[in-house]
Amino acid sequence: MPSIKAAIIGFGTVGKGVYKIVDEKREQIKKQTGYTVDIVAVLVRDITKTRNIFPGTVLTDNIDDILNNPEITVIFEAIVDEEPAYTYLSQAIEKGIHIITANKKMFAKHGPALLKHAEFRNIQVGYEATTAGGVPIIRTIGNLLSGDRVKRIQGILNGTSNFILTDMRTEGVPFKTALEDAQKLGFAEADPTDDVSGTDAFCKLMILSSLAFGSQPEWEKVSVVGIDHIQTDDVVEASNAGYRYRHVADIRQNDDGSLTAKVGPVLLEANHPLYSIDGVDNAVIVETEYLGALTLIGPGAGMYPTGSAMVADLLHIIRQQVTELIPN
Numbered sequence: 001m002p003s004i005k006a007a008i009i010g011f012g013t014v015g016k017g018v019y020k021i022v023d024e025k026r027e028q029i030k031k032q033t034g035y036t037v038d039i040v041a042v043l044v045r046d047i048t049k050t051r052n053i054f055p056g057t058v059l060t061d062n063i064d065d066i067l068n069n070p071e072i073t074v075i076f077e078a079i080v081d082e083e084p085a086y087t088y089l090s091q092a093i094e095k096g097i098h099i100i101t102a103n104k105k106m107f108a109k110h111g112p113a114l115l116k117h118a119e120f121r122n123i124q125v126g127y128e129a130t131t132a133g134g135v136p137i138i139r140t141i142g143n144l145l146s147g148d149r150v151k152r153i154q155g156i157l158n159g160t161s162n163f164i165l166t167d168m169r170t171e172g173v174p175f176k177t178a179l180e181d182a183q184k185l186g187f188a189e190a191d192p193t194d195d196v197s198g199t200d201a202f203c204k205l206m207i208l209s210s211l212a213f214g215s216q217p218e219w220e221k222v223s224v225v226g227i228d229h230i231q232t233d234d235v236v237e238a239s240n241a242g243y244r245y246r247h248v249a250d251i252r253q254n255d256d257g258s259l260t261a262k263v264g265p266v267l268l269e270a271n272h273p274l275y276s277i278d279g280v281d282n283a284v285i286v287e288t289e290y291l292g293a294l295t296l297i298g299p300g301a302g303m304y305p306t307g308s309a310m311v312a313d314l315l316h317i318i319r320q321q322v323t324e325l326i327p328n
C-alpha cells in the first residue's frame with residue numbers, strides 16, 4: 001500500500017487532534033483513498049516536553065528536518081501567530097510540499113500570497129480549519145462559487161464570545177465571570193484578547209472575504225468591536241424585550257463591487273437565523289444570487305472538530321493530487 005508521509009508543525013490542541021485522527025482513521029483513509037498516511041515528523045518549540053507520539057515519529061524544533069526530508073509531501077500547520085508560520089509555509093511550497101493550515105491570524109494576512117505562490121508551483125493549500133473550526137464553510141463557499149455569486153456573509157465566528165454572551169444572559173453573570181467560566185471549560189485561551197476584542201472573528205471574516213469576493217476590504221476601514229464592554233444588565237434587558245446580543249461578523253458586496261464589512265455585537269430579533277445559536281457554536285449565513293440564504297451551524301473550535309477539518313483537507317488533496325504525493 002503506497003504511503004503518504006506528512007509532518008505536523010505545532011503539537012498543541014489542534015496538532016494533537018490531527019495526529020490522533022490520522023491514527024484512529026488509518027483504515028478508513030486507506031479504504032477511501034488507497035493510501036496510508038504516516039505522520040513522520042512533529043515540530044514544536046520545546047522538545048524537552050513529554051509528547052504522546054509513536055517511536056517512529058521524529059520530534060524536532062528545527063524546521064529544516066521537515067523541509068529537507070524528501071519523503072514529506074504534506075505539512076499540517078497548527079502554530080500560533082503570523083511568524084514563523086508564513087515563512088515555514090512559503091518554504092514548504094517552494095520545496096513542493098502541500099500545506100494544510102489552521103492558523104487564521106497568519107492566513108487572514110498572508111493567505112492570498114500563499115495561494116498565489118502555491119498555484120504557481122502547482123501545490124494544494126487546505127485552510128478549512130482556519131474559519132469556524134469544524135463547520136465546512138470554506139468548501140461550501142468554494143462549491144457555491146462554481147455556479148453562483150456570494151452577496152453577503154454574516155456569522156458568529158468566535159465561539160468564546162458567543163459562550164460569554166450566552167452565559168451572561170442565561171446565568172446573569174458579569175462579563176469577567178463568564179470569561180472565567182469559558183476558560184475553566186477550556187473554551188477560551190489563557191490570553192483571550194483576540195477572542196473578546198473581535199480580532200479573531202475579523203481574521204476569519206477576511207479569510208472568507210478573499211474566498212467569496214476575491215479580495216478583502218481595507219483592514220483599517222472595517223469597524224471591529226469586541227464584547228468586553230457589554231454589561232449583563234443590557235444583555236438581560238434585551239433578552240426580556242425579545243432580543244439577543246450576538247457578536248456578528250458581516251461582509252457584503254455592494255452594487256459597485258466594493259465591500260462593506262463590520263464586526264461587533266448586534267441585537268437580533270427572534271426571526272434572525274443567528275438568534276438561537278447559543279454556547280460555543282459557530283454559525284455562518286451565506287447569501288447568494290441564486291440560492292438565497294444558506295446557514296451552517298456547528299462547533300467552531302476544539303481538538304477533534306478542527307483536527308478533522310484538517311484531515312478532510314488532506315483527503316481532498318489526495319483526491320486532487322494523487323500522482324505527486326508519493327515521491328519517485
Ligand SMILES: NC(=O)c1ccc[n+]([C@@H]2O[C@H](COP(=O)([O-])OP(=O)(O)OC[C@H]3O[C@@H](n4cnc5c(N)ncnc54)[C@H](OP(=O)(O)O)[C@@H]3O)[C@@H](O)[C@H]2O)c1
Binds near residue numbers: 077102104300303
Ligand atoms: N484550538 C482551537 O480550537 C483552534 C481552532 C481553529 C484554529 N486554531 C488555530 O490553530 C493554531 C494552533 O492552535 P492550538 O490551540 O493548537 O495552539 P496551542 O495549543 O497553543 O499549540 C501551539 C503549538 O505550536 C507550537 N509552536 C508555537 N510556536 C512555535 C514555533 N515558533 N515553532 C515551532 N512550534 C511552535 C507549540 O509548541 P510547544 O508545545 O513546544 O509550546 C505548540 O505545540 C492557531 O493558529 C489557532 O489560531 C485553533
